[in-house]
Amino acid sequence: MKRIAVVGASLAGVRAAQELRAQGYDGGVVLIGEEQHLPYDRPPLSKAFLAGTASAASLELLDAGDLASLALDFRLGVRATSLDPSERRVWLSDGGSVHADGVVIATGGRARTLPGFESAFVLRTLDDAVALRAALVPGVRVAIVGAGFIGAEVASTCRSLGLDVVVLEALPAPLAPVLGPELAAVCARLHADHGTDLRCGVGVSGMSEAGVHLADGSLVPADVVVTGVGMTPATDWLAGSGLTVSNGVCVDAGLVTELPQVVAVGDVARYGGRRHEHWTNASEQAPVAVANLLAGRTSRTYTPSGYVWSDQYSGTLQLAGHPRPDDSLSFVDGDPSSSSFVAVWQRDGSTVGVFALNNAKLFNRLRRPLRQPAVV
Known part of the structure; x- marks a missing residue:
């Protein structure tokens, strides 16, 4: 592949670009982003940045050294409008296009709006x-x-x-x-x-x-x-591409679409019947998707950790695994009335999920067995 287009200057898109270089790809990498900004981290938007204690510059995902070593061709402030697999071309909102032998779809989504609330604030960008x-x-x-x-x-x-x-x-x-x-x-x-x-x-x-x-x-x-009522995956630009789109871009267990030269990562990727809208998921998918893109086939599969965290008031909430409503919940440290506790979900005698409030050390120890390698 002489050139790969990463559509979406998100965390998932940046991690994909970094993985391309880490896995030895030395061809051209075009990073297409709808926003004018260089790629930035989103979790602080609702916390430190909104509170005024963090600057926009502090959110940037790439420093000067990264920009130099990755040698990316940035196309910022333009949106991908269509994908033509037969011509291996991504068309852009400014009328231009990018020829690419491989494509990483990392377009994430847009904040969902409610009828009658069109003028309300949302928080996505x-x-x-x-x-x-x-x-x-x-x-x-x-x-x-x-x-x-x-x-x-x-x-x-x-x-x-x-x-x-x-x-x-x-x-x-x-x-x-x-x-x-x-x-x-x-x-x-x-x-x-x-x-x-x-x-x-x-x-x-x-x-x-x-x-x-x-x-x-x-x-x-x-x-x-x-x-704050969720997001809608940004897939409208894929109409007519031949890719299966249903509440996200449908991919196999290796994050590969029907076309081996096209993979999807991050919030927009739907595999196993669902999407995972988590920071960790977007970051961890990139190595698997890129390996399969460069191999031209699904040689590795991805297993989501289900890890998500949220800082709320005086509490840090952490969740890992994939518990179901019928799983058995028990507290292994503290109780739900305390300011710090850890709980686990069990199914058929095995731990399938861990939740913690202000107890990262025990949480991390208990979640370790939940993680599975992403290599077949």
């Missing part, structure tokens, strides 16, 4: 965070729709700024489908302990200058409204 940070002036009332990781982290940051915060969640408890009722109650307690007004089991109908309108006709007064 650096520009989103800049806009939201500017709105968080002293005295504003903040309403957040969605108590997932993003919603909880934004709520935590807003409380650290001394703002009044209401979090509206349709589920009976935050993250209940992922964590189960007992651990979801821990997440709810974190909100309550830090003065956030968490309201679960409520529906929303829209927003106005007065605030958020609930499905029961009542109003939650707010000056700033943020929606």
Whole structure:
């Protein structure tokens, strides 16, 4: 391969570019990014950057040495509009195109919006965070729709700024489908302990200058409204490419599409029937996808660790593995009422998941057996 196009200047895209060089590829690498910014890390957007304690420069994923050694051809501020596999060409929004013998799809996704909330703030990109940070002036009332990781982290940051915060969640408890009722109650307690007004089991109908309108006709007064209700994978540009797209780019166990010269990584990749929208997943996929791209076939497979973390208020939450609702939950250190504990899920006598609050050392020891090598 003389040239490889990495479509998406995300963490997954950067890791793919780094892996190409690490695995000995010395051809051209074009990194295409819709944003004007050099690749940056997203987790701090809802925390240190939003709080004003981190700069945009501190988020950059590549330093001067990386830029020199990787020798990337950056195409920033342009969006991929189509992929023509027969011509081995990626077409761009500025009318140009890139000829590539191989393609890494790392386009991630866009923040999902709710009907009636088109003017609400979202938090997916650096520009989103800049806009939201500017709105968080002293005295504003903040309403957040969605108590997932993003919603909880934004709520935590807003409380650290001394703002009044209401979090509206349709589920009976935050993250209940992922964590189960007992651990979801821990997440709810974190909100309550830090003065956030968490309201679960409520529906929303829209927003106005007065605030958020609930499905029961009542109003939650707010000056700033943020929606954190997930993301939509960025796959529209692949229409007509021949690739199978269904809630993401469908790939095999080695992250390879139907075309061996095209792989997908990060939030946009769907394998085993699902996508994994986690920082660790985006980073860990790159070595496997790149190895298969360079081999021209699926020679390695990827096993997700399921690891995700979230900093909320005074707590660091960590989760690894793939527990199911019917798995048995037990606490191996501490209990759900304490400020530090570790719990495990078991299935057929084996540990299949680990969760911790403020206990990284034991968590890391217990999660180690969950990890499986990504080589067949």
